[in-house]
Amino acid sequence: MEKLPLEQCHWIDEVHDGVRYGLQGEVLIDEKSAFQKITVIESKRYGTSLLLDGCWMTAEKQEKHYHECLVHPALCSSQQLKSILIIGGGDGGTARECLRYHEVEHLDLVEIDARVVEISKKYLPHIGGKAWTDTRLNLKITDGINWVKAASDESYDVILVDSSDPTGPAQGLFNRDFYKECRRILKQGGVFATQSESPESFRQIHIDTVKLIRELFDHADPLYGWVPMYPSGWWSWTFAAVDKPRYLHPILSRSKEVSKNCEIWSTNWQQGAFAAIPAFIERELKL
Amino acid sequence: MEKLPLEQCHWIDEVHDGVRYGLQGEVLIDEKSAFQKITVIESKRYGTSLLLDGCWMTAEKQEKHYHECLVHPALCSSQQLKSILIIGGGDGGTARECLRYHEVEHLDLVEIDARVVEISKKYLPHIGGKAWTDTRLNLKITDGINWVKAASDESYDVILVDSSDPTGPAQGLFNRDFYKECRRILKQGGVFATQSESPESFRQIHIDTVKLIRELFDHADPLYGWVPMYPSGWWSWTFAAVDKPRYLHPILSRSKEVSKNCEIWSTNWQQGAFAAIPAFIERELKL
Numbered sequence: 001m002e003k004l005p006l007e008q009c010h011w012i013d014e015v016h017d018g019v020r021y022g023l024q025g026e027v028l029i030d031e032k033s034a035f036q037k038i039t040v041i042e043s044k045r046y047g048t049s050l051l052l053d054g055c056w057m058t059a060e061k062q063e064k065h066y067h068e069c070l071v072h073p074a075l076c077s078s079q080q081l082k083s084i085l086i087i088g089g090g091d092g093g094t095a096r097e098c099l100r101y102h103e104v105e106h107l108d109l110v111e112i113d114a115r116v117v118e119i120s121k122k123y124l125p126h127i128g129g130k131a132w133t134d135t136r137l138n139l140k141i142t143d144g145i146n147w148v149k150a151a152s153d154e155s156y157d158v159i160l161v162d163s164s165d166p167t168g169p170a171q172g173l174f175n176r177d178f179y180k181e182c183r184r185i186l187k188q189g190g191v192f193a194t195q196s197e198s199p200e201s202f203r204q205i206h207i208d209t210v211k212l213i214r215e216l217f218d219h220a221d222p223l224y225g226w227v228p229m230y231p232s233g234w235w236s237w238t239f240a241a242v243d244k245p246r247y248l249h250p251i252l253s254r255s256k257e258v259s260k261n262c263e264i265w266s267t268n269w270q271q272g273a274f275a276a277i278p279a280f281i282e283r284e285l286k287l
Numbered sequence: 288m289e290k291l292p293l294e295q296c297h298w299i300d301e302v303h304d305g306v307r308y309g310l311q312g313e314v315l316i317d318e319k320s321a322f323q324k325i326t327v328i329e330s331k332r333y334g335t336s337l338l339l340d341g342c343w344m345t346a347e348k349q350e351k352h353y354h355e356c357l358v359h360p361a362l363c364s365s366q367q368l369k370s371i372l373i374i375g376g377g378d379g380g381t382a383r384e385c386l387r388y389h390e391v392e393h394l395d396l397v398e399i400d401a402r403v404v405e406i407s408k409k410y411l412p413h414i415g416g417k418a419w420t421d422t423r424l425n426l427k428i429t430d431g432i433n434w435v436k437a438a439s440d441e442s443y444d445v446i447l448v449d450s451s452d453p454t455g456p457a458q459g460l461f462n463r464d465f466y467k468e469c470r471r472i473l474k475q476g477g478v479f480a481t482q483s484e485s486p487e488s489f490r491q492i493h494i495d496t497v498k499l500i501r502e503l504f505d506h507a508d509p510l511y512g513w514v515p516m517y518p519s520g521w522w523s524w525t526f527a528a529v530d531k532p533r534y535l536h537p538i539l540s541r542s543k544e545v546s547k548n549c550e551i552w553s554t555n556w557q558q559g560a561f562a563a564i565p566a567f568i569e570r571e572l573k574l
Contacts, residue, residue, distance in 0.1 A: 011307060018311040018331035019515075020298060025305070044305035200515055226513070226521035228306075228487055233520020234513040259566065266566040275559025278551045 012041050014056050016201055016231045021056065023049060023229070028123060033115035035169045040123045046229070048124050050091060052116070052164050056229040063093045063127050068265035069225045070160060070193055070237050071097035072258060073274075075104075076250035076267070077241075079189025080157045082106065087144035087173065089162035090116035092128020098160070099134050100258050107137050112169050114141045145172045148181040155185050161194035166205060174209060179216050183242070191247050196222060196238040199281055201231035207284050210238050214285075219245040222281070223273050225264060248274055299328050301343050303488060303518045308343065310336060310516070315410060320402035322456045327410045333516070335411050337378060339403070339451050343516035350380045350414050355552035356512045357447060357480055357524050358384040359545060360561075362391075363537035363554070364528075366476025367444045369393065374431035374460060376449035377403035379415020385447070386421050387545050394424050395443075399456050401428045432459045435468040442472050448481035453492060461496060466503050470529065478534050483509060483525040486568055488518035494571045497525050501572075506532035509568070510560050512551060535561055 013022035025043035032038075039051040047060030058066065071094055075081060081103040086094050090111035098107055111117055117139065121132060131137055140147065144161075159182050166174035173194075186192050196209045199222075206222075214220040217240035227235040239247035250267045259266050277285075300309035312330035319325075326338040334347030345353065358381055362368060368390035373381050377398035385394055398404055404426065407415060418424055427434065431448075446469050453461040460481075473479050483496045486509075493509075501507040504527035514522040526534035537554045546553050564572075 009305075013307075013309075018296075020300075020307070020309040020311075022300075022307040022309070023305060024307075200513065224513075226487065226511075226519070228519040228521060232513070232515040234515060262566045264565045264567070266564075266569065268569065269563050269565055272559045272562025272564070276556050276563055277553075277559070278556055279546065279549045279553040280551070282553065282555065 009044065012039070012051070014051065014054060014229075014231070019201070019231065021229060021231070025049070029119065031115070033113050035113045038115055038119055040119060049229070050120065050124060053168050055165060057164065058091050058093060058124070058127060059229060060124060060126060062227065062229055063091070064263040065225065065227045066195075066235065067093040067097050068262050069223065070094060070162060070195060072255070072262070072265045073223060073237070073239055073247050073250070073270050074158050074160060074191040074193040075101055076255045076258070077247045078158045078191040079246070080187070083156050084108070085151075085156045085159045085185075086110065087148070087159070087161045087163065088170065089160070091120040091124055092117075092131050094160055094162045095131040095137060096127065096129045097258075099131050099136060101254070102257070103254075104136055108140060108147075109137060110140045110142060110144045110147045112141070112143050117141070145178055148178065148185055151185040153184055154187045157187050157190045159186055159190070159192045163195060165197065165202070174205070176212060176216070179213055183216050186242060188243055189246070190241065192217060192240040193247070194238055196236045198230060198232045198234050199224065199236055199278065200234045206236055207281065210285060213238050213240050218242055221245060221248070221274060222277070223270070224276065224278070225273065296331065299326070299338070301338065301341060301516075301518070306488075306518065308516060308518070312336070316406065318402070320400050322400045325402055325406055327406060336516070337407065337411060340455050342452060344451065345378050345380060345411070345414060346516060347411060347413060349514065349516055350378070351550040352512065352514045353482075353522070354380040354384050355549050356510065357381060357449060357482060359542070359549070359552045360510060360524070360526055360534050360537070360557050361445050361447060361478040361480040362388055363542045363545070364534045365445045365478040366533070367474070370443050371395070372438075372443045372446045372472075373397065374435070374446070374448045374450065375457065376447070378407040378411055379404075379418050381447055381449045382418040382424060383414065383416045384545075386418050386423060388541070389544070390541075391423060395427060395434075396424060397427045397429060397431045397434045399428070399430050404428070432465055435465065435472055438472040440471055441474045444474050444477045446473055446477070446479045450482060452484065452489070461492070463499060463503070466500055470503050473529060475530055476533070477528065479504060479527040480534070481525055483523045485517060485519045485521050486511065486523055486565065487521045493523055494568065497572060500525055500527050505529055508532060508535070508561060509564070510557070511563065511565070512560065
């Protein structure tokens with residue numbers, strides 16, 4: 001495809017509460033699936049980029065900021081890694097990072113919208129990469145809420161919720177019933193993790209999410225990083241475990257396998273980032 | 288002033304390399320000073336906000352993200368706090384945070400552009416707050432480069448460079464000659480700190496700045512945080528010291544005085560944040 005000169009490109013923005021973040025580029029696809037509006041652009045700065053319902057989801061040159069921070073603190077600290085569940089994550093990036101661990105035997109990727117997977121495979125093939133052809137991957141196009149309800153007790157070593165914001169199809173992934181089911185199906189030595197929104201742009205949702213997960217699991221803590229294309233650029237993930245806060249302590253023999261190719265994540269980064277709780281959040285979580 | 292309904296407000300954007308960050312609001316002032324274009328808007332989301340040469344500088348409801356991270360790691364760890372120098376910082380926020388320490392006896396605030404100070408006092412009075420009438424403040428409207436050249440050896444306990452990006456009037460604040468002068472005028476037990484750009488949007492400038500400061504001072508380390516209105520939202524500050532990396536270790540008796548009113552900064556946050564070096568930066572700094 002021939003590229004337009006930059007000055008002829010459009011701005012594609014996500015607008016949130018009087019703030020906008022835009023990338024200059026060409027729209028490649030803009031369609032409505034059964035669940036949401038799906039837009040793909042070719043951006044100058046971050047390569048091919050995906051929006052769902054007008055919100056930035058991922059981009060070729062920005063996806064590691066998000067996927068590494070969701071995946072590695074969980075997979076480096078869970079006692080075992082035989083069986084992994086991803087809810088959402090239809091772009092394949094979370095699955096790709098998980099499947100870098102040779103200990104993973106089976107990965108259920110449960111995405112509600114088949115078009116997100118089809119479009120990601122076609123326009124963002126490097127995000128899923130080898131995951132799409134990995135024999136350990138079990139892709140299920142179905143509702144993640146029903147999937148966790150139907151799953152057996154203590155059946156997963158790691159559960160990762162890789163969802164969009166709590167409106168539209170992801171609404172049911174931010175509430176007590178869903179998290180309770182996740183706790184039920186998590187193994188004793190396992191780790192649960194979810195993206196937990198921006199502490200700046202979705203402050204109350206973020207704090208309520210951390211508090212709720214902390215109440216339902218015995219241990220839970222937020223981790224903060226940077227995803228420039230998400231509202232405010234300041235993003236969070238929340239990790240939980242049943243037996244002890246094992247997500248704070250990466251297993252070093254395992255982390256060596258993955259850290260070499262990472263942009264953001266390292267065991268050093270993770271341990272610092274868990275300690276670096278902004279003052280207002282530390283106060284809120286003590287209430 | 289009567290406020291326009293949001294739908295009648297304009298978007299005011301900073302554009303950088305195919306990315307834009309915009310706030311919806313009304314333009315209050317837009318003028319050219321002797322040094323730069325100065326714009327003030329009333330934004331819906333972050334209150335009154337300042338741009339210099341089209342780049343976001345600060346906003347009433349976002350300034351603590353920046354000022355706390357520049358000031359407190361330095362002032363909480365310098366051996367003494369008698370004499371402080373701020374280069375830039377014409378909005379007064381850095382001075383305000385410094386003057387919260389009763390140990391500070393004298394603070395030179397050296398800003399090149401008188402209009403930035405005048406406009407900040409008028410439109411953003413809460414950012415400078417009580418600093419503007421504090422008898423310890425010595426406001427000098429002059430070139431910071433000449434100021435440091437003329438200063439005596441080892442004359443400041445803390446030096447803070449609170450500048451805009453390295454183009455326009457701030458260009459001379461990001462080079463070897465300037466940092467060498469800063470090292471010369473810093474006391475033995477003192478701390479130097481500068482904003483050091485975004486590791487995402489200005490990656491090479493950031494890394495070069497950290498390496499240069501590390502070469503000239505005996506100890507230097509970057510710290511990462513979040514300023515949503517700056518390019519990528521991911522921002523950095525670099526701290527340096529001559530005798531030991533004392534900026535890593537806040538003096539707890541002193542930090543108690545300031546931590547109560549902070550949004551982001553706390554001793555816990557600081558110690559975690561210094562440890563949380565993203566993997567690609569850790570690799571670059573080892574080269």
